[in-house]
Amino acid sequence: MNAARNEREEIEALLPWYVTGKLDAAEHRRVEQYLAEHPEMAPLVILAREESDETISSAEAFGGPSSASFDRLMTQVANEARRSPTVLSNVTQGLERIADWIGGLGRPQLGAMAVAAALLLAVQAGVILHLASGPTGGQSYETASGDTETASSQGTYALIAFHTDATAVEIATLLTDTGAQIVEGPKAGGIWRVRIADEALPQEEAEARLAAFKSHSNIVGFASLTP
Amino acid sequence: METPSQTVADRALLEAIARGDRGAFQSLYTRHSVRIFRFLMRLMQNKATAEELVNEVFLEIWQHAGRYEGRSSPTTWMMAIAHNKAVSGLRRRREVTGTDEEAAAEIADLDDDPEQTTQKQDKGRIMRRCIAALSPDHREILDLVYYQEMSVGEVAEVLKIPENTVKTRMFYARKKLSELLKEHGVDRGWP
Numbered sequence: 184m185n186a187a188r189n190e191r192e193e194i195e196a197l198l199p200w201y202v203t204g205k206l207d208a209a210e211h212r213r214v215e216q217y218l219a220e221h222p223e224m225a226p227l228v229i230l231a232r233e234e235s236d237e238t239i240s241s242a243e244a245f246g247g248p249s250s251a252s253f254d255r256l257m258t259q260v261a262n263e264a265r266r267s268p269t270v271l272s273n274v275t276q277g278l279e280r281i282a283d284w285i286g287g288l289g290r291p292q293l294g295a296m297a298v299a300a301a302l303l304l305a306v307q308a309g310v311i312l313h314l315a316s317g318p319t320g321g322q323s324y325e326t327a328s329g330d331t332e333t334a335s336s337q338g339t340y341a342l343i344a345f346h347t348d349a350t351a352v353e354i355a356t357l358l359t360d361t362g363a364q365i366v367e368g369p370k371a372g373g374i375w376r377v378r379i380a381d382e383a384l385p386q387e388e389a390e391a392r393l394a395a396f397k398s399h400s401n402i403v404g405f406a407s408l409t410p
Numbered sequence: 411m412e413t414p415s416q417t418v419a420d421r422a423l424l425e426a427i428a429r430g431d432r433g434a435f436q437s438l439y440t441r442h443s444v445r446i447f448r449f450l451m452r453l454m455q456n457k458a459t460a461e462e463l464v465n466e467v468f469l470e471i472w473q474h475a476g477r478y479e480g481r482s483s484p485t486t487w488m489m490a491i492a493h494n495k496a497v498s499g500l501r502r503r504r505e506v507t508g509t510d511e512e513a514a515a516e517i518a519d520l521d522d523d524p525e526q527t528t529q530k531q532d533k534g535r536i537m538r539r540c541i542a543a544l545s546p547d548h549r550e551i552l553d554l555v556y557y558q559e560m561s562v563g564e565v566a567e568v569l570k571i572p573e574n575t576v577k578t579r580m581f582y583a584r585k586k587l588s589e590l591l592k593e594h595g596v597d598r599g600w601p
Contacts, residue, residue: 200561203556226599234537234587236534359437
């Protein structure tokens, strides 16, 4: 009797994942078989489906993040990129390797740890000095490739302002689909400096590339080529 | 949830982001921001707060993509970050207001709509209202299972709880939902 009740409870507990198709094959077969043998359980499957439908329906009603939210994020990312995360990451990995090396030392070698600790302090001080010094003159920024380049680097650039009612996903999708990347901004008036090609395109080709942006008039409010 | 090919694509995007590739970051944002926003909206019930937390999630991804080790799928990893941000957000709200809940929850469909008169529409509306009235823990697990379509194991990874606890929490969330529905005149005859 208890075993039967336990099995029913176990099957009941699995029904939400049964209706979303997220059980593994063995569990799915087990639930299918139990339901076939216990047709009185069918209404419980319907209940789980109703819950699923309404959870999805209410989630869809939430919509998505706004373009203003995306602007704020990209501003933060641009600021973060100026701090050159790759340098920090490389140094952190170096520190981890040193820590691994210390961990591998035997007891007779532990005396060397003081030297290693001093080395760690020296490296950390170097990192802090590097970060504190910041970008040179504010003219450099981190690019898509992770290399620091100056504002006069190769590439074709445009100044673009997005409509305030465009959604964050619409903007990100347009940038992704066109292979463009925000490199600076926003400047006054919500204008971003966007790299629209990795190489310096001839004027005609650059204007055609820009026109492709302008054709998304529901997303792009202003677009103009810039050096 | 993702197909295997989407998972491979997301892993590649995370690798590129770890190298500072902003184009890859935009792609990842395009693919996942809405889903993460809706999860956070479900928990926080306030658009401004949910947007703020989405940005916190993606900023953390930008900063720490290199820490993704591939032990779980990228989606599970990102949803775990979102869960942690929501927990922190709810804690901050509790410290300020003494409650987890938003004073005026911005949940769609809370008001009566005179045009929705059929019994089926009414039941759906009441259910959405009752889902919104559940505790954050219960709203969260319903979202992870039904909207995010995560398996028991994936939910366990996001919430960092045992798989049996996932099943138990889901059971109690559904039980509570039934109780709320009954209070609003919808008797589901379960549990």
